[in-house]
Amino acid sequence: MDALIHLGNGFLQVLQPANLLVLFIGLVLGMLVAVLPGLTLVMGVVLALPFTYTMELLPAIILLTAMYVSGTYGGAFTAILFRIPGEPIDVPLLWDGYTMARKGQPAKALGWTLFAALGGGLITTMVMVLLSAPVAQFALTFSSPEYFAIIIFGLSSVVSLGGGSITNAAISLMLGLLIATVGVDSIYGAERFAFGVPFLQDGVEYLLVMVGAYGLGEVFTRLEKGFAGDGTTADTDRSISTEFPTLAEMLRLKMTFLRSSLVGIIVGIIPGAGATVASFVAYGAEGQYGKRGKELGSGIAEGIVAPQTAATSSVGGAMIPLLTMGIPGSGATAIILGAFLLHGMQPGPQVFVTSGPFVYAVFASIFLGVIGMCILGYFAIKPLVKVLELPEAVVSAFVVMFCFIGAFAARNNLSDLYVITAFGILGYLFEKFKFPIAPMVLGAILGPLAESSFMTMMVSHSNDWTVLMGRPISATVMVMAVIALVYPIQRQLRERTRRNGTTQ
């Protein structure tokens, strides 16, 4: 009952004109970012970060979460209509969404996407509201070993679930953790890896790592591929409409919808996975368990509903560990965590005790964001897809500018521009040599938290690290972390042995 009252108050806060305006801007920006092939969702949220420096915390989080929500949906338009996936999330939509459009039913395909985004979004928000408070309550019982174990689980799942090879992801993660150690250590006040350079003594801001590696690095990577000259050649002037499915059609797909929502929420909760994994896994699950699984790829509605529902559902799932434990579940939530920290708020188990009304206002904004995103998607497809005509070189030049201003504005320090340029080059090299960037960014963000919980654990338990295995929760989570790392390696080794056996 309390939750409902808080949620009601949250709605009242979000419905204030200034917050509504921020929500609307966030939704539009998220969709634009998702539509433009040169910009990823995570990059978009990074670029919006500097605008939040002078905002109050609530509008700042509303802006970023609105971008996050609508970013999981906007790319569907171009994937279905022009076979241009704005994001990797939208790749599964090419197989059935674009095929359905080519069969002469683009409006129907867009309608199914809208239904999936709306339904998935509303379900995930409800689950988020229902689960967050109990999870935070449970997390209040955690001590430093449990906290450390959860961070280790989060980091190991980032390694095993993300892109790139597992060893490259591990190297990326450890570099991120090392970056977090630069500067003056908070316990002893000792200087680490600063080499006497004043701005390194203050430490490397994770914001610079994020903006440099995600923003500049991506621009450099695309520049090497020689930007697409004058924007898309797709026919963005054609008539575009959305045809919502009938109730009977929707009911026929209820199992697909429920299954994919569940997949999205679970994948979202697991740190490091995010909307892209959710979208692919849901599509795969539909192929395996769906009634018409064998027809996937031929332009059927199930192939649209499954990935889109899961992608949008993953948002609420990812917000749960972020708000209740301070552990981001995806690249975008890592940046939202960054925004929390920049505004002096540390999400975690205490969040409902110290900032309950604020958290419910965030929930309310996601509720309204999902509805707003679908309204926008219904009425504004045409102008949205028009941005495909923007030349990539022009867009990229401005992306670099936003990166620089974002980096500079955080501390008004010109030295930070050198740092993000260095991370931009590092981000490019990561892409070039197939090292994923997300583990490095998460390592840089979670590094201080991991170190402080480790040091506290060691001090409180007389340097006995085996305490991790002596407590039921931390032991279980550590076992999960080991499984998360070992299972994919073991599975792929088994697959390889089988393949070798077949070819011999």
Added chain:
Amino acid sequence: MLNRLLRASPYIVVQLAAMVLYQLAGRIEYAAAPGRIGPDFWPKSILVLLGLVCVYEIIKNLLVGETFTAAGLLEKLMKDSGATEGEEKLRSYPLLLVGGIVLTIIYVTTIDKLGFFLATIAYLALFMVIGRYRRWGVIAVSSVLGSLGLIFIFMKVVYVSLPLGTEPFSAVSLLLLRVMGVH
């Protein structure tokens, strides 16, 4: 052998860096408390793990010549679905990349002198040219208006104090701010 060395080269670089940093971590100065681990323990642990992973990759790529790599779930899903097909075949323009990076470094080193407005106009225009965009009118208009727009948004709306530059360039920035009503 050259192929093997190329494959192993990123790991060799990281391994060497890890070894140097490990040495430096051993020289971290702090007031030791009896029975407590010091501030060097955490970075040293990370460096040891980093070194182990690199050694594994170096042995695998350089000595054994094994190319098998266990991929993360997302990588595997993308590969299995064929979503990454054709990525390798995209053309590469290393000179554009070098040009872009050099331009970016020049921008960073000169913004303090030229001020945000002038440096940004030049950067935006040149970056578009390096990015193979050739509509000169659009380049000119978007770099000038874009630079003005950024100044307006960040200095007037978001209150970020962007660099004004040094004399004589600062005169341009100050004049512009007066015109825009930024105090």
